[in-house]
Amino acid sequence: MSGMDQRISVITLGVADLAAAAGFYEALGWRRTPAPEGVVAFDLIGQTLALYPLASFAEDIGLPVSELGHGAVTLACNCRAKQEVAGVLAAARRAGAEILRPAADVVWGGHVGYFHAPHGVIWEVAFNPFAPLAPDGAFRWAGYGDPDAPDA
Amino acid sequence: MSGMDQRISVITLGVADLAAAAGFYEALGWRRTPAPEGVVAFDLIGQTLALYPLASFAEDIGLPVSELGHGAVTLACNCRAKQEVAGVLAAARRAGAEILRPAADVVWGGHVGYFHAPHGVIWEVAFNPFAPLAPDGAFRWAGYGDPDAPDA
Numbered sequence: 001m002s003g004m005d006q007r008i009s010v011i012t013l014g015v016a017d018l019a020a021a022a023g024f025y026e027a028l029g030w031r032r033t034p035a036p037e038g039v040v041a042f043d044l045i046g047q048t049l050a051l052y053p054l055a056s057f058a059e060d061i062g063l064p065v066s067e068l069g070h071g072a073v074t075l076a077c078n079c080r081a082k083q084e085v086a087g088v089l090a091a092a093r094r095a096g097a098e099i100l101r102p103a104a105d106v107v108w109g110g111h112v113g114y115f116h117a118p119h120g121v122i123w124e125v126a127f128n129p130f131a132p133l134a135p136d137g138a139f140r141w142a143g144y145g146d147p148d149a150p151d152a
Numbered sequence: 153m154s155g156m157d158q159r160i161s162v163i164t165l166g167v168a169d170l171a172a173a174a175g176f177y178e179a180l181g182w183r184r185t186p187a188p189e190g191v192v193a194f195d196l197i198g199q200t201l202a203l204y205p206l207a208s209f210a211e212d213i214g215l216p217v218s219e220l221g222h223g224a225v226t227l228a229c230n231c232r233a234k235q236e237v238a239g240v241l242a243a244a245r246r247a248g249a250e251i252l253r254p255a256a257d258v259v260w261g262g263h264v265g266y267f268h269a270p271h272g273v274i275w276e277v278a279f280n281p282f283a284p285l286a287p288d289g290a291f292r293w294a295g296y297g298d299p300d301a302p303d304a
Contacts, residue, residue, distance in 0.1 A: 003181030004229055004240045004277070007197050008163065009291035012276070014224030029155030033292070036260060045159050046198030046290040057224055061266050061274060062253050065224075072166030072209055072220035073273065077156055088156045101214050108188060114213050121225065122213060124164070125156070138198035139161035140185070 011075065012050045013121055014057030014068060021051045021119040027095035045138050049075075051119075074114070076124040078139050080132070082111040088125045089113045097123075163227065164202040165273055166209030166220060173203045173271040179247035197290050201227075203271075226266070228276040230291050232284075234263040240277045241265045249275075 015021035022032070022040040033048070035041035040051040058065045079085050086103040092115040093099055100122065103113040111127040133139055167173035174184070174192040185200070187193035192203040210217045231237050238255040244267040245251055252274065255265040263279040285291055 002239075003179075003243045005231075005289060006182045006194060007229055007289045007291075008199075008201065008227045009230035009278070009285070010226075010228035010276070011160065011163065012226045012228065014226075027155075030158045042158060043292045044198070046196070046288075046292075047160075048291060049160065054224060057226075060253075060258075060264075061226070061276075063274075068224035072206055072217075073225050074162075074164045074166075074209075074213070075160045076162035076164065077159055078161035079157075087154075091155045101212075106212075112212075122215075124162070124213075126161070133161070136198075137157060137159045139159075139200060140195045140198075 008047055010048045010050050012052050012057065013119060014054040015051050015119040016054050017119070018051055018053050021117075024095050024097070024118055025049075025051075028091055045136060074122045074124045076126055078131070078133060079125065079127045082127040082129075085111050085113055085125050085127050089115055092117075092123070092125070160199055162200045162202050164204050164209065165271060166206040167203050167271040168206050169271070170203055170205050173269075176247050176249070176270055177201075177203075180243055197288060226274045226276045228278055230283075230285060231277065231279045234279040234281075237263050237265055237277050237279050241267055244269075244275070244277070 018040060025042055030042050033041050033043040038053065042049045054065055058068055077088065079088060089099055089103055096118045097115040100114040100116050103111060106112045109129055113125050115123050117123060131139060170192060177194055182194050185193050185195040190205065190208065194201045206217055210220055229240065231240060241251055241255055248270045249267040252266040252268050255263060258264045261281055265277050267275050269275060283291060
């Protein structure tokens with residue numbers, strides 16, 4: 001192999017309190033999938049979100065906890081309709097998140113809000129009228145800007 | 153809507169040098185997909201990896217750059233065979249990554265290495281014998297620990 005296949009198989013969040021972090025996603029209606037002991041996993045479309053204790057996370061990688069937090073990352077959950085965005089943000093707030101930006105129209109034509117999950121990661125909740133979700137919820141930008149794209 | 157649908161639509165990395173970050177993934181063989189101006193996107197299985205200038209990233213969220221880097225996150229690319237892991241790490245090193253952990257057997261039965269991409273995010277490269285990839289490369293833990301799972 002001369003490169004790396006174009007995929008992300010697992011998104012792992014190192015969290016200080018595994019039960020609390022799991023409870024946040026469960027409060028949003030997410031359902032756990034069977035996973036190894038000490039890990040909480042949520043199957044997504046084509047990959048998995050894993051929650052993992054921060055100390056183990058750091059140990060596995062071989063970096064001290066103080067050196068983690070590398071990179072600026074958001075995870076986005078796209079909605080099928082503009083009016084869903086505010087509802088998702090409200091659900092996140094009820095589950096313990098801090099709203100960083102309430103739902104609002106943005107310059108590129110979408111409708112977006114941000115929340116900060118209690119365990120640290122930043123989520124974007126978005127409606128993108130130029131990139132409708134597939135029937136199974138999958139999101140691709142492949143048709144972005146294509147005037148023949150459905151609903152564009 | 154009373155919660156949030158169980159999906160991640162976009163993983164966005166805020167990067168200081170967009171061209172350099174894009175070049176890293178292209179050096180691994182990844183192909184860009186059309187995306188809005190100022191964004192570099194790579195379609196994945198069911199969602200998109202987006203690279204976005206750090207200043208814009210911070211502005212959109214409404215936090216200063218100094219407050220980003222929240223959360224401890226890894227992105228994993230799982231391989232189909234154990235012997236592929238070292239090759240992917242070598243490719244990442246050639247593309248400019250720092251190897252944090254070379255490929256090695258791990259206690260749970262997998263074979264794993266980590267690299268630190270030049271733009272900050274930590275990637276795990278893994279072979280998981282208990283969770284074979286689907287034909288299209290999708291990864292799910294749904295069958296984890298199922299003695300009837302293929303190849304388990």
